[in-house]
Amino acid sequence: MIAPFVSMWATLLIALSLTASAQAQVLSRLSALGLQRDAVTVSGLSSGAYMAGQFQVAYSASLSGAAVLAGGPYGCSRGSVSAAMFNCSCPADQNFLLSAMTAMGGGCQVFNPDVYLVFSERAVKGNASAHAIDDTFHVKGHRIWLFSGGQDHVVDAQLVKAAEKFYQRLGVPSAQVHLEANSEAGHGFPSPLATQACSLTHTPFLTQCHVDAAGELLKWLYPNPPLMQAGAADEGSLKQFKQTPYDDRNVFSSLDSTGWAYVPKACEQPGAQCRLHVAFHGCEQGQSFVQDGQKFGLQFVKKAGYNRWAEAGRIVVLYPQVKPSTQGNFFNPYQFNPKGCWDFWGYTEKFAALNPGAPNFAKQSAPQMKAVKAMVDDLLRGL
Numbered sequence: 001m002i003a004p005f006v007s008m009w010a011t012l013l014i015a016l017s018l019t020a021s022a023q024a025q026v027l028s029r030l031s032a033l034g035l036q037r038d039a040v041t042v043s044g045l046s047s048g049a050y051m052a053g054q055f056q057v058a059y060s061a062s063l064s065g066a067a068v069l070a071g072g073p074y075g076c077s078r079g080s081v082s083a084a085m086f087n088c089s090c091p092a093d094q095n096f097l098l099s100a101m102t103a104m105g106g107g108c109q110v111f112n113p114d115v116y117l118v119f120s121e122r123a124v125k126g127n128a129s130a131h132a133i134d135d136t137f138h139v140k141g142h143r144i145w146l147f148s149g150g151q152d153h154v155v156d157a158q159l160v161k162a163a164e165k166f167y168q169r170l171g172v173p174s175a176q177v178h179l180e181a182n183s184e185a186g187h188g189f190p191s192p193l194a195t196q197a198c199s200l201t202h203t204p205f206l207t208q209c210h211v212d213a214a215g216e217l218l219k220w221l222y223p224n225p226p227l228m229q230a231g232a233a234d235e236g237s238l239k240q241f242k243q244t245p246y247d248d249r250n251v252f253s254s255l256d257s258t259g260w261a262y263v264p265k266a267c268e269q270p271g272a273q274c275r276l277h278v279a280f281h282g283c284e285q286g287q288s289f290v291q292d293g294q295k296f297g298l299q300f301v302k303k304a305g306y307n308r309w310a311e312a313g314r315i316v317v318l319y320p321q322v323k324p325s326t327q328g329n330f331f332n333p334y335q336f337n338p339k340g341c342w343d344f345w346g347y348t349e350k351f352a353a354l355n356p357g358a359p360n361f362a363k364q365s366a367p368q369m370k371a372v373k374a375m376v377d378d379l380l381r382g383l
Contacts, residue, residue, distance in 0.1 A: 026258060027241035032381035033267055035316060039275035040376060041221040043067035043145070043214075045189045045205065046089070046155060048280030050076065050344035053163065054362040055278070057124065058369055060138035062376070067145035067217035070152055070187055070282075072159035073116050073166035075123030077345040079359040081333040084345035087111065089155050113162035120166050126358030133364060140171040145178050145217040149185030151199045157181065178220050185209050189282070191305040203291055204299045205282055214279075214305035218313060222275060231312030238262050238298075238307070243321065246371040252348055253367035254337045256288050256321035259375070260298070262307045263316050274314040276379055278372065279306055281319070283341040288323040316379060320372050343368050 040063050044052035049071025056066035057074045077084035085091060090108035127133045144167050148160035164179050182190070186199045188207035191214065196202065198209035212230070219228055243259045267274035281300040289296040301307075301319045310317045325347075328336030334350045337343070343361045348368060360366050364373070 025240065027239055029245045030241050030261060030318075030375055030378040031263075031268075033263070033274065033316060033379050034270070034272070034382040035267070035274050035276045035380050037062070037380055039064055039222065040278075040380070041065040041067070041143075041276075042278040042280065043069065043217055043221075044071065044280030044282070044342070045069045045285070046071060046187065046282035047341035047344055048282045048285075049155075050088070051280045051342035051368070052278070054344065055280075055369060055372060056142065057136065057139060058127075058133040058362060058364050059373060060136060060142070061134040062373075063138075063142065065143035065145075065221040067147070067221060068160070068163050069147040069189060069213060069217075070149065070155040070160065071163060072155065073120040073163045075120050075127075075359055075362050076116055076159070076162075077359070078119055078123070079346040079349075079355060079361065081330060081336070081345045081347070088116075088159065088344070090153060110156040110158050113158055113165050116159065116162035117165055117169060120162075121169065123358060123362060124170075127363055130358060132358065133362075136170050139167070140173075142167075142172060143176045143221050143223070144172060145180070145220040147180045147182070147185075147190075147213060147217075149187060150181070150183035151186040152201065154187040154201055180211070180213075180216065182209055182211060185211075189213055189300070189304050191303055193303040193305050203284055204296065204303075205285060206299065206303050212305055215309050218277065218306070218309045218315065221277070222313060222315070228309070228313045230308045233262070233302075233307035233311055234265070237264055237311070238301070243371065243375075246374045248367055248370070251367045252325075252335050253371060254322050254325050254335075254340075254343065254348065255368065255371055256286060256323040258287075259321045260287075260301050260319040261316060261379075262301075262310050262319070264311050264314060266314055267316050272314065274316055276316050276318065276376065277306070277310070278318045278320065278376065279304065280342055281321070283339040286322050286324070286340040288321070289340040290324075318372075318375060318379065320375060322368070 042052040049068040076088040148157040187201040188205040190209035190211040194206035285300040324340040325337040
């Protein structure tokens with residue numbers, strides 16, 4: 001009887017040891033890696049695309065480029081949840097409320113690209129004049145990569161075209177802007193690691209379009225070296241870190257408790273001078289989003305395809321995470337983020353719609369913006 005008892009306790013101790021080890025592997029905050037300060041770029045899909053664009057414009061002096069996949073121009077929603085859902089995007093799953101509004105003459109309406117430019121230019125002007133964002137002069141030196149899908153009925157191609165015009169209006173030379181328009185693509189992130197058909201708009205929003213979006217956008221944003229190739233991702237280079245040190249507990253941010261970073265081992269060495277890319281997931285792609293009883297987990301982090309390019313290109317990839325929140329509602333959107341989207345309509349502020357000319361969610365002072373910038377600053381610090 002003694003042997004089984006000892007064996008049982010041994011097994012329990014091993015399990016506890018493994019659990020403690022796993023917990024210890026969560027970094028208390030991001031490590032200082034001394035990354036190149038002039039080579040910070042961002043990208044994102046859908047709400048992540050909007051976040052990438054507004055982060056880029058707000059901190060333009062600190063960035064060198066952005067990739068916007070299925071997203072429109074800066075400040076598109078004007079701080080209005082209805083504009084976000086019916087003009088700047090059109091949710092794929094039309095629930096009862098959306099169907100009712102459509103029946104009453106509402107529903108999705110995509111404007112001519114020039115209409116969005118009025119909103120965006122007003123927002124930029126208002127925020128820049130208040131010194132709430134960097135001078136947009138810096139954007140002129142950025143490289144821009146855009147992606148639209150011909151079968152994407154969530155974020156219409158006209159919105160991506162509006163984003164292209166927005167950058168042109170800011171003075172970005174056409175030689176620095178690339179628009180990838182795929183007539184077969186639905187609403188998703190094209191990745192060679194995906195198995196879902198290109199035209200589908202469905203979870204996990206990772207699609208097989210015979211396009212390596214992560215590779216193409218990174219090669220565009222980082223043209224040197226010109227022949228960058230994909231490597232093999234190393235599971236040991238994927239690190240989990242606590243996002244709580246970057247979060248202001250006095251305000252609502254919808255940030256998850258942890259995020260992820262892919263750090264090639266070469267980039268942990270002193271003097272490595274690696275580059276930094278921030279990848280924003282889309283709605284329903286955060287690690288804590290639950291559908292049919294299952295968490296989304298690390299599907300975006302591992303299968304979007306960034307990590308293998310990061311390994312070969314000496315690029316650290318930061319994957320900040322947002323979690324769902326249902327404390328608000330459609331008519332009172334403060335804290336209403338049921339799909340775990342990045343804030344591009346103002347759910348992190350109580351009265352977003354009262355300031356349509358200069359929405360707070362797209363300023364440096366917005367909680368998500370400040371938190372991600374603090375993460376970036378930690379990684380840029382010297383070893």
